[in-house]
Amino acid sequence: MVDVLNIYLADKAPKHSDPSITKARVMTIAEWWGDKTLADVNGSTCREYVSHRTSQARKTAKPDKTGNPARMVTAAGARRELEDLRSAINYHRNEGLCSEIVGVALPEKSAPSEDWLTRSEAARLIWAAWRAKQKFGECITDRDVGRHVARFILVGVYTGTRHAAICSAAFTPAVGRGHIDTASGVFYRRRQGARQTNKRQPPVRLPSRLLAHLRRWERLGIAKHAVVEWNGKPVVSVRKSFAAAATAAKIDRHITPHICRHTAATWAMQRGANVWDAAGWLGMSPELLERVYGHHHPDYQHDVAERMSGQDRDRNAVNKRGLTAMNVTKTTEKTRNVR
Structure with a gap:
């Protein structure tokens, strides 16, 4: 093996x-x-x-x-x-190195995670990352060590982009990297030269709030070579720094950078976004978005609920007005017979 x-x-x-x-x-x-x-x-x-x-x-x-x-x-x-x-x-x-078909038995897939950040939690997480300082034993220095994580979180919750795509994004086109065009306001998430995979990475229109941040980072040289960089160099992963920020923000459950994607999808549904448009923006199928995040939509099952609570005269054979009319008719007939 x-x-x-x-x-x-x-x-x-x-x-x-x-x-x-x-x-x-x-x-x-x-x-x-x-x-x-x-x-x-x-x-x-x-x-x-x-x-x-x-x-x-x-x-x-x-x-x-x-x-x-x-x-x-x-x-x-x-x-x-x-x-x-x-x-x-x-x-x-x-590759022709073996002629036998060997099957690998997989355990059942776990239910998709529905964990997401509230806006208050996201703000605390960004603030904790932004204020993080380097430590030497018990000594805390003035050196910032988490601001690249704060930038990662902002891009993550506003675009729903996956961890690796955010870390590989640059402000100028380059082979093997994604590209954020601040002039047009578009994030080309797929790495240049990379083939299309099952994990869709379509270009995404940047929200105005995030775009303002990105333009400022580019203008001030805060992120020269990559959107998320440390000591002037692109980072491959922010997992450890993200976990430290979550601890500092006192988020009392285990979270990973992927929660930013869940958060973006949840916020989009909570704001009443069209499922088809949101799915294309996030790079997932409408069926997956509807199945995992659809219950957050303010109109979720609204039409069915309204139909179930309303009264449809054509479908309801037992109708109050109809009963009243029948009773009046019978009473009138009885009165006539008495006379």
Whole structure:
């Protein structure tokens, strides 16, 4: 299995949006699958792997420093690793290095996350990142260390763009990077030269508030080479700094940079955005937007609710006015008979 994974790392991983993340996952896979063969891959061993991984703490967990219990690997995380294993095996077969079809059994997909930031939480998170200072032991310096994260959050919640696309965005077109055109107010999210994938990255029209910030950053040279940069260099990830900002903002649940995308979709629905337009803007299908975020829309099921609470004379055979008319007729007839 080691050969299968090494070929995948050499040929396919460099073409991914963040090869370092793919490499880290593949190395984790190799720790358990490395001494096995393709013949050992079946439903039983895949389930054993999921059980093994979900009993482990995440590598980023630092309970000794934080004082909090270590967060464990989730079934979704194990599934993502098995997806890489499946890709590596399929690539190995497609290259003609194996004639057998080997199936990888995946655990069921987790329900999509519905967590999002309120406007108050987003403001606290941005402010905490903006004020973050460098620490040396117990000593706090005057050096700013989180303002690039504040810029990331602003772009994330106002455009719903994925983490990697924001980190790779520049103010000038460049191969391998996305491009924000502040003159036209358009964010070209897909990296120049990159192929289209299932994760759609259509150009997005920038909201006026965000565009004002971006033009100021560009004009003042705050972000020279990239929208999100640290020490004058583009950053690959803001995950660690984002987690530190979340702690400083006293957000009492675990959140990742991807919550910015959930937040943008939720805010768009709460403001009554058209589902088709919002889906195109976010780069997702209208069906997915409706299924995951549609209940936030102010008109969600409004038409059905109104129809259920109203009275339709044509469909309701038992009608109050009709009953009244019938009663009057019968009373009149009885009166005539008495006379």
